[in-house]
């Protein structure tokens with residue numbers, strides 16, 4: 001994620017913090033000082049927020065480490081002012097595995113809350129419940145932490161995407177009806193809940209409106225993603241392969257390729273160097289290169305070398321997901337070691353739309 005600072009690497013996963021998070025900390029100190037607190041008291045508030053976000057990071061590690069048990073890696077964990085995001089490479093296909101991965105995050109917060117409660121019980125001290133309305137201080141710090149973790153569990157278990165509860169619901173439904181209809185149902189239930197939140201929010205608490213909108217968008221995004229995936233399922237790369245394409249050479253100038261671009265239909269190209277495909281170039285790359293280096297620059301300096309190579313018989317849904325994840329607009333397709341064609345994102349989308357239209361017209365007949 002852009003604008004993020006790496007703060008740690010734990011269990012092989014990089015932890016990033018988004019710069020807006022620092023604004024949040026600054027704002028807390030400032031508003032505490034404004035309300036007449038001493039610097040020490042203000043810093044206690046910051047300390048509390050840091051502890052809160054440590055709990056969020058542990059929550060994300062719960063997801064990541066459970067996913068690892070099922071052979072799914074996590075690229076990184078990023079902390080935003082609204083919470084944490086674990087970039088898990090893919091959602092496990094089996095419903096039972098998705099269920100465990102989704103539950104593992106909130107389970108971490110249940111564990112933390114239970115440990116704090118156990119600590120209170122063993123030490124014979126009850127938490128300072130009454131003083132919670134006061135600013136966080138040494139004496140109500142742990143009670144605050146306990147409440148925060150319970151809140152994290154309740155919030156995350158709301159049965160709607162993009163919350164963990166939405167994934168739990170989908171996984172449970174998928175055990176009965178298959179993944180695509182389960183997603184549709186889970187998304188619908190989530191959207192109904194979102195509407196209920198907005199209504200309640202208008203009546204009681206403004207924050208519920210935000211939560212409702214957040215859930216509504218999350219449910220729609222998940223349903224769209226799943227619809228694309230299920231539309232592509234059953235197809236292979238060979239079904240949408242393009243056989244006509246131009247291969248450029250790394251020594252070609254930007255100028256030359258811009259002319260080619262304006263003159264024809266292709267917007268993305270493969271680029272050859274030392275008799276093999278070394279990378280790709282898109283219209284956006286060319287525009288950026290033009291601004292940065294001028295028109296005489298050879299392609300070798302600006303081409304995308306993080307090329308994704310696809311196999312002719314790969315399932316189309318896998319290929320498309322990898323292309324979007326790695327941001328590859330065009331990919332060479334091989335049979336064994338022979339280059340047989342290219343796949344580009346746009347033409348995969350066209351195929352989906354044609355397929356959609358065909359299904360609709362078949363329904364009307």
Ligand SMILES: [Zn+2]
Nearest residue numbers: 105106156164
């Ligand atoms: Zn979670």
